Each structure stands twice: as C-alpha cells, then as structure tokens.
Amino acid sequence: MEVLYPQCVGMDVHQETIVACALITGEDGRVESETRTFGTMTKDLFELLKWLEAKSISHVAMESTGIYWKPVYNILEGYFDMTLANAHRIKNVPGRKTDVSDAEWIAKLLRVGLIEPSFVPCEDLRELRDLCRLRKKRIGNLTAEKNRIQKYLEMSNVKLGTVATDIFGVSGRNLLEKLITKGYVDADDVDESV
Incomplete structure (x- = not known):
C-alpha cells in the first residue's frame, strides 16, 4: 500500500x-x-x-x-x-x-x-458544547428537585398546586416562605398571594 x-x-x-x-x-x-x-x-x-x-x-x-x-x-x-x-x-x-x-x-x-x-469541532465550539451540556444538566436537576418538592408537599396534604399555577413563581414562593416561617397558611393569605 x-x-x-x-x-x-x-x-x-x-x-x-x-x-x-x-x-x-x-x-x-x-x-x-x-x-x-x-x-x-x-x-x-x-x-x-x-x-x-x-x-x-x-x-x-x-x-x-x-x-x-x-x-x-x-x-x-x-x-x-x-x-x-x-x-x-x-x-x-x-x-x-x-x-x-x-x-x-x-x-x-x-x-x-x-x-x-x-x-x-474547533476549540471554541467544543467549549460551547460543554457549557450547553452543563446548562442542560443543571436545568434537568432543577426540574427534578422542583418535582420532588411538589410531590413532598402533595404527600403532606399541602395542595399549593391547586391554589397557585406555578408554586415556584412569585406567589407560590411567598406561600412556601409562609409555610416555612409559620408552619401553616391561612385562607386569607392564600387569596392575597394568588
């Protein structure tokens, strides 16, 4: 050859x-x-x-x-x-x-x-690929953690999903914060937050 x-x-x-x-x-x-x-x-x-x-x-x-x-x-x-x-x-x-x-x-x-x-690919593209993969992994981890929290709340009879469309949005976070600090949420608080 x-x-x-x-x-x-x-x-x-x-x-x-x-x-x-x-x-x-x-x-x-x-x-x-x-x-x-x-x-x-x-x-x-x-x-x-x-x-x-x-x-x-x-x-x-x-x-x-x-x-x-x-x-x-x-x-x-x-x-x-x-x-x-x-x-x-x-x-x-x-x-x-x-x-x-x-x-x-x-x-x-x-x-x-x-x-x-x-x-x-060139070095710049390899670095961009690595960053995109890392970001995708972090977003996946965040989503899994949110789902775990929501499941835990549902199992504890805290039905935030029925009151707030996004329990990790502004009103949902306010409700979660009150749950943590007070240990419960009043019906009036829920109405004001949503």
Whole structure:
C-alpha cells in the first residue's frame, strides 16, 4: 500500500498512560519503529509533545476512548495533523492484544491512510458544547428537585398546586416562605398571594 504519512504516530490512550508508537520512514525506505509510554498529567503531555517534535512527526492518530483523549488532543492540536479514530472502525484482529500492539496498529493504519477521522469541532465550539451540556444538566436537576418538592408537599396534604399555577413563581414562593416561617397558611393569605 502507498505510504501517505512517512512520519506518523499511533497512540493508545488510557486514564493513566499513553502508549505512543512512532513509525518513521528513513531516506533508504526502511521503517523505524519506536514505542514509548507517557503519563497523562500535563507535564507528561508536554514531554510527549517534545518527543513528537524531536521525531519530526507530522500526523498523530488515537482512539476516541471515553474522555481520556480530550486532554491529549487539546495539548497536541496546534502542532500536528490530528486524527481521532472511532474505536469500532479500527479494531485490531482478535487475539492477544496489548497497548503496544494497539498503538502500533493505529500507526500502521494512519501511515497508509486507512483511518476515517471523527469530526472534532474547533476549540471554541467544543467549549460551547460543554457549557450547553452543563446548562442542560443543571436545568434537568432543577426540574427534578422542583418535582420532588411538589410531590413532598402533595404527600403532606399541602395542595399549593391547586391554589397557585406555578408554586415556584412569585406567589407560590411567598406561600412556601409562609409555610416555612409559620408552619401553616391561612385562607386569607392564600387569596392575597394568588
């Protein structure tokens, strides 16, 4: 097969380690392979970056395993042509597999252009996605908490839902505050609040 990227690296990324396999084609056409293991702390990622630069690497590929690829991608993104691969599409042949063999397999696939890259949006869009997901989660938590409070009140025979359309609106909150401070709500108070 035609070699598209003569200086490339395949990486097997885990929670605590990154196994990187560099495949470098020499001037005589021979392929030199070097494998190193790095940690995943920031200082280790910069050590990985220096190693890749020293090897004159142009292309880097790794699997998109969980969230572990994200810090690696963030550090290396501006320096190399990064390829994020779907793990199901680059599965190695079954048998005895190791981190080293996985990294080497990824490097071999990348070298001949057999990895279909996953879409990774730009950094600004990734940050916006994270914020939107966090907001959606917080709103979901808030809704669940409101439902829990309303259920608890109903089970305690406090029928605020029949008096106020939104028990967490202004009048509903006033009623809840009076319940907390007085321990009960007069009929006159309910009429004034609604």
